[in-house]
Each structure stands twice: as C-alpha cells, then as structure tokens.
Amino acid sequence: MSDSRGGRSDRPRRDRSPSQGGDRKHGGDRGKSGDRRPRSGGRPGQDRRSGPPRGRRPEREERPERTAEQKIYDGPPIPDDVRAKDLDRYARQALQGLPEKLADRVSRHLVMAGLLVASDPETAYLHALAAKARANRNALIREACGETAYAAGKFSEALGELRAARRLSGQQMYAPMMADCERALKRPEKALAYDTPELRKALDDAGNIELSIVIAGARRDLGQPEAAVRLLESEPLNSASRGAWVARLRYAYADALLDAGRRDEAVEWFHRTVAVDGDKLTDAEERLAELE
Numbered sequence: 001m002s003d004s005r006g007g008r009s010d011r012p013r014r015d016r017s018p019s020q021g022g023d024r025k026h027g028g029d030r031g032k033s034g035d036r037r038p039r040s041g042g043r044p045g046q047d048r049r050s051g052p053p054r055g056r057r058p059e060r061e062e063r064p065e066r067t068a069e070q071k072i073y074d075g076p077p078i079p080d081d082v083r084a085k086d087l088d089r090y091a092r093q094a095l096q097g098l099p100e101k102l103a104d105r106v107s108r109h110l111v112m113a114g115l116l117v118a119s120d121p122e123t124a125y126l127h128a129l130a131a132k133a134r135a136n137r138n139a140l141i142r143e144a145c146g147e148t149a150y151a152a153g154k155f156s157e158a159l160g161e162l163r164a165a166r167r168l169s170g171q172q173m174y175a176p177m178m179a180d181c182e183r184a185l186k187r188p189e190k191a192l193a194y195d196t197p198e199l200r201k202a203l204d205d206a207g208n209i210e211l212s213i214v215i216a217g218a219r220r221d222l223g224q225p226e227a228a229v230r231l232l233e234s235e236p237l238n239s240a241s242r243g244a245w246v247a248r249l250r251y252a253y254a255d256a257l258l259d260a261g262r263r264d265e266a267v268e269w270f271h272r273t274v275a276v277d278g279d280k281l282t283d284a285e286e287r288l289a290e291l292e
Contacts, residue, residue: 075130076123078108086111094140106131106141113144121151139169150177155184172202176210183214188221209235209245213252225260232256237269247277251284258291267291 066074084092084107091110095103109131116124125148131141146161159181162174179194195215200208212235216228232253239246254269270291273284 069133072126072129073133075109075133076112076126078112078127082108082111084108084111087114091140095135095138098135098138102134106134106138110141110144113148117148117151121148121153124148125152125154137168139165139171142168143174146174146177150181153184155181159185172199173204173207175199175203176207176214179211179214179218183218183221188218191215191218191221206243206245209249213248216252216256220256220259225256228256229253229260229262242276244279244281247273247279247281247284250276251282254284254287263291 084104087095087107087110092107095106098106109127113124113127113131116127125145128141128144128148132145135141142161142165146158146165149155149158149161159178162178162181166172166174166178175194179191182188182191182194191214194211200211203211212231216231219225219228219231232249235249237250237253250269250273254266254273257263257269258266267288270284270288273282274288277284
C-alpha cells in the first residue's frame with residue numbers, strides 16, 4: 001500500500017497576462033504625443049508579464065491542513081519505545097501477509113490499542129482506526145476496531161467492525177460481544193437471535209458462558225428475570241476455575257436474582273462473586289454495601 005499521507009498540494013495559479021481576455025486597458029499615462037506609456041516601463045505596446053519582480057521570490061504556499069481522513073490515517077502518536085515485536089505471536093502471524101514496513105506500523109498501532117483499551121478506550125480506538133486505514137481487509141485489525149469501539153461505548157461502530165471481522169475470518173467467536181452491542185442499542189430481540197444451536201456449537205466453553213450472560217441480560221431487558229435466572233443456573237456457577245468468566249457469571253446471576261425479587265439469594269451470590277473477583281472486574285462489593 002502506498003503512503004498517501006502527504007495530501008495533494010495544488011500549484012498556485014499564475015495571473016492572467018494582459019494579452020489574455022480581449023481588449024483590456026493597461027491604464028498607463030499618456031505623454032504629450034499621445035502614446036501610451038506602461039507604468040511598468042518598456043516600449044509602448046509591450047505586454048507586461050505577470051508574476052513578481054525580478055529578484056523577489058514568490059511567497060511559499062502554506063501546507064494545506066490535513067483532512068479528517070488523513071488524520072485518521074496518521075493516528076495518535078506512538079512512543080519511540082513501542083515496537084512491533086511487542087505484539088503477541090498470534091497477532092503477528094495474522095499480519096504476515098502485509099509488506100514488512102506496513103506490518104511494522106500497523107503492529108505498533110495495535111500494541112498501543114491494547115495498552116490503552118482499559119484506561120483510554122477513545123485513543124485506543126483511534127489507534128485501531130489508523131491500523132484499519134492501512135489494511136482494512138484484515139480480520140485481526142477489524143476485531144481490534146470492534147473491541148476498542150465497544151470499550152469506548154461506540155456500539156454501532158463496534159457491531160459493524162465485528163461483523164466485518166466475522167466475514168473475513170469465518171469465525172463466530174465475536175458473537176457474544178455482537179449480541180451485547182444489540183442490547184446496548186436497545187434491541188434485545190436481536191440479541192436473542194444469536195442464541196442458536198449452530199452458534200452454540202461453534203463457540204468454546206468460555207464463549208458459550210459469555211453468550212449466556214448476554215442472553216440473560218436480554219431476557220431481563222424484556223422483563224423476563226426468571227428466564228434469565230434459569231438460563232444462568234444451567235452454567236457452572238460453582239466452578240473452581242480461576243478464569244475471569246467465573247466472577248462475571250456469578251455477578252450476572254446475583255443481579256438476575258435481585259431483579260426477580262430474590263434479595264437474600266442475591267446477597268449470597270454477590271458475596272460469592274467477591275470471593276473470586278480479586279481483579280475487581282465487577283462492582284460486587286459496592287452492590288453489597290448498598291444492599292446491606
């Protein structure tokens with residue numbers, strides 16, 4: 001891909017010479033003999049040339065401001081110490097089809113997106129967009145755009161990017177996040193449409209649990225908290241796994257119980273969420289403080 005960041009700089013137009021445009025008068029002074037004397041000097045009737053006087057350089061035209069599209073291509077600045085090799089091996093492999101120089105720049109933007117997605121998702125999204133501007137038909141890049149847009153609360157953009165990633169990769173792992181985007185866009189019925197046997201079969205165990213959490217949320221959006229409770233009870237709530245999904249699953253279950261009017265059980269499961277949520281992925285402690 002060629003680098004188009006420079007933008008187009010049009011040459012300044014030369015002024016039309018007096019000989020163009022028909023019978024224009026020069027406006028010179030007439031002498032006693034009636035001859036016309038051009039102010040610029042020279043013989044009567046001689047055309048004046050346009051342009052600056054000899055010895056004076058024309059003023060340099062200012063560089064045009066970057067367009068919105070060019071600013072997206074530029075992306076936010078990248079610190080010098082950020083290297084392409086900082087990207088994980090799986091991601092580097094996904095970029096192998098790109099030319100080396102292009103892959104290096106894209107990788108550095110993706111590294112920045114990953115570093116900032118939790119603390120500054122807006123800037124992380126801009127880094128992902130800069131990568132997309134250079135290679136928009138790469139599933140990994142579109143996935144990064146979707147995830148950072150989701151983190152920044154740009155759910156419509158996230159949904160479009162994740163759809164593109166799914167189309168390019170043929171994988172269904174984005175389904176839980178896509179369904180949650182539908183919920184955030186106030187379309188719980190569309191979120192429920194993701195809960196199909198075919199899709200469940202394509203997801204791994206963690207993916208299925210994440211989808212159940214989203215579908216349970218959609219049920220609650222539709223005023224069906226008991227249906228949400230039953231769905232979450234079909235998942236391994238008592239798992240001894242240390243995976244992050246355990247805290248999210250227990251939290252979703254406690255929240256559904258509370259929505260169903262089962263307060264005491266909800267308090268119990270918020271406590272059980274705190275017990276496995278060492279990284280503070282949820283606000284279970286705050287919820288307990290409110291309830292107790």
